[in-house]
Amino acid sequence: MNMKAPRGTVDLLPENTRKWQYAEKKIKDICDRYNFNEIRTPVFEHTEVFQRGVGDSTDIVQKEMYTFEDRGGRSLTLRPEGTASVARAYVENKLFGNPIQPTKLYYFAPMFRYERPQKGRMRQLNQFGVEVLGSADPAVDAEVIDLAMTCYKEVGLSSLKLVINSLGDSESRDNHRNALVEHFTPVKNELCEDCQTRLKQNPLRILDCKKDREHPAMKNAPSILDYLNDESREYFEQVKSYLTMMDIEYEVDKNLVRGLDYYNHTAFEIMSEAEGFGAITTLAGGGRYNGLVEELGGPDTPGIGFGMGFERLLMALEAEGKQVAIEEQLDCYVVALGEQAEKESVRILHELRAVGIKAEKDYLGRKMKAQFKSADRFNSSYVLVLGDGELEKQMINVKNLETGDQIEVKLQEVVSYMKETLQGGTGNE
RNA sequence: GCGGUCGUGGCGAAGUGGUUAACGCACCGGAUUGUGGCUCCGGCAUUCGUGGGUUCAAUCCCCACCGGUCGCCCCA
Incomplete structure (x- = not known):
C-alpha cells in the first residue's frame, strides 16, 4: 500500500498555510480595490474545453493533461490552467449579457499538469489569476498588468522584471507566420526535432526555443514587431504608454511568445530576479486572447488575463529573504x-x-x-x-x-x- | 520522457561485513505531593526506502525497483 501523497503533490501544513493565508488575504484585498470579483469553476472540465481553448499544438494539451474517462464514458480533464475554464463559464452563464461590463473576474485555484516535479514545479499547483472579458481597451491590458505587479509588491517582493511583447491581431500573426515559415524552411534540417514540428504547427514558438537559440537563422528571424499592422502597432504603443504613465517599468522582448495558442496582441511575463531561486524564474504569465470566447461558442468577445503561480510567489518571498512571520499566540x-x-x-x-x-x-x-x-x-x-x-x-x-x-x-x-x-x-x- | 544526486527514530545527523545502531533537538516521566520558560536524572529504532543477490553473517557490498531532490524540455 502506498500511503504517500502522489508524486508532484504536497500537504500544506499549518506552518505553511499561515503564509498562504497571509498572501491570499493581501491579494484578495487588492482585487477588491481593483473591483474584481471571484469566480469558482469546476476542477475538471470536458477535455474539449482545453483542447479548443488552450490549443492542440501546445505542450499542455499534447503531454501534460490529466485526462480520464468517467463512468459515463465522458472524457474529462483536470484543469491545467484557468483561462479556458473561465471563458467557458462566461459563455455558458451568458455573462456577456450582464449590463455591468467588462466582466472582471479573479480566481484562486489548483491546476494540474503531468510533469516531472522539480523546484517550483508541481503536478498540482495553485494559481491566482484574473480575467477581464468584454473590453478591447489597451487601458485594460495596463490595468491587468498593474494589478499583477501590485500584488507582488504589496505581498513584499521587489526584485521583479516585467517583460512584454505584442503578438498582433490575426492578420499580423498570419503575415508573420508566413514570413517565419519562409525564413526557416530553407534551414529546416538544421533545427531541432521539436522545431521542425513547430514549423508546421506553430512556427511562432520556434522563436523561444532554447536549443536553437544560437542558430544563425534566429538572429535575423522575422520579428513579430515588424509585422504588426497599423492597428496592432497602435494598440501596443498605447499599452506601453499606459504602463509608463503608471511608472511601471517593463522590457520589450520580441521573442516572448507564450506557450498557449489563444494569445494575441499583448503578452507578458513577470519574473523574479532574486538570487538562489533555482532554474525557474517565471512567476506569472498572461496576455490577451480576443478570439477565445468565440472559439468556445460565445459571441466575439475580447479578453485578457494572467495566471500567477502561488508556490512560486512564496518561493520568491523566501529567496528575497522576506519573512512572513505570523506568530501564533x-x-x-x-x-x-x-x-x-x-x-x-x-x-x-x-x-x-x-x-x-x-x-x-x-x-x-x-x-x-x-x-x-x-x-x-x-x-x-x-x-x-x-x-x-x-x-x-x-x-x-x-x-x-x-x-x-x-x-x-x-x-x-x-x-x-x-x-x-x-x-x-x-x-x- | 532523459540525466545527476540522495534515502538511518517525530526532526537533524554519525556509523560499522559480525549477537546492545552514536549524538543533538523534540517528546514523556522523575527530582519539585497545586504553578511555566533554567538545571540534573531516566525513558524514547523489534522494516537502517522496498525486493532480490553475494556471504557463515548485511543497515553497510552488488542489482533492480520505488520515492525524495536538483537539472534538461516546457512552463506557474
Whole structure:
C-alpha cells in the first residue's frame, strides 16, 4: 500500500498555510480595490474545453493533461490552467449579457499538469489569476498588468522584471507566420526535432526555443514587431504608454511568445530576479486572447488575463529573504486539576470563546507542570488555574505569564474579567 | 520522457561485513505531593526506502525497483 501523497503533490501544513493565508488575504484585498470579483469553476472540465481553448499544438494539451474517462464514458480533464475554464463559464452563464461590463473576474485555484516535479514545479499547483472579458481597451491590458505587479509588491517582493511583447491581431500573426515559415524552411534540417514540428504547427514558438537559440537563422528571424499592422502597432504603443504613465517599468522582448495558442496582441511575463531561486524564474504569465470566447461558442468577445503561480510567489518571498512571520499566540490557557475542576474548565473554555477570547486547555491528562509548559508553547498571555480548592471557594486564579502576577477572581466573573483585561491591552503586546 | 544526486527514530545527523545502531533537538516521566520558560536524572529504532543477490553473517557490498531532490524540455 502506498500511503504517500502522489508524486508532484504536497500537504500544506499549518506552518505553511499561515503564509498562504497571509498572501491570499493581501491579494484578495487588492482585487477588491481593483473591483474584481471571484469566480469558482469546476476542477475538471470536458477535455474539449482545453483542447479548443488552450490549443492542440501546445505542450499542455499534447503531454501534460490529466485526462480520464468517467463512468459515463465522458472524457474529462483536470484543469491545467484557468483561462479556458473561465471563458467557458462566461459563455455558458451568458455573462456577456450582464449590463455591468467588462466582466472582471479573479480566481484562486489548483491546476494540474503531468510533469516531472522539480523546484517550483508541481503536478498540482495553485494559481491566482484574473480575467477581464468584454473590453478591447489597451487601458485594460495596463490595468491587468498593474494589478499583477501590485500584488507582488504589496505581498513584499521587489526584485521583479516585467517583460512584454505584442503578438498582433490575426492578420499580423498570419503575415508573420508566413514570413517565419519562409525564413526557416530553407534551414529546416538544421533545427531541432521539436522545431521542425513547430514549423508546421506553430512556427511562432520556434522563436523561444532554447536549443536553437544560437542558430544563425534566429538572429535575423522575422520579428513579430515588424509585422504588426497599423492597428496592432497602435494598440501596443498605447499599452506601453499606459504602463509608463503608471511608472511601471517593463522590457520589450520580441521573442516572448507564450506557450498557449489563444494569445494575441499583448503578452507578458513577470519574473523574479532574486538570487538562489533555482532554474525557474517565471512567476506569472498572461496576455490577451480576443478570439477565445468565440472559439468556445460565445459571441466575439475580447479578453485578457494572467495566471500567477502561488508556490512560486512564496518561493520568491523566501529567496528575497522576506519573512512572513505570523506568530501564533493564545489569550488564555485553562489549567485544571481534579475531576470536578476538569469538568468546570470545559464550560469556562466555552464561555471564554463565546466572548471572542482565544483559549485552550489540556486534553491529555497532563500534570500541572506539563500544562504550564503547554501554555508556554502556545505563547499564551494568561493561565487560569482551577483546582478543587478554588472550586469550593468559587474562585479561580488568573496568572499573567509575562509578569508572573497572579490574582484570584470570582469564578462567575472570570469571563468578563478576562475580556476586560485583554481588551485593556495589558496582555500581549 | 532523459540525466545527476540522495534515502538511518517525530526532526537533524554519525556509523560499522559480525549477537546492545552514536549524538543533538523534540517528546514523556522523575527530582519539585497545586504553578511555566533554567538545571540534573531516566525513558524514547523489534522494516537502517522496498525486493532480490553475494556471504557463515548485511543497515553497510552488488542489482533492480520505488520515492525524495536538483537539472534538461516546457512552463506557474
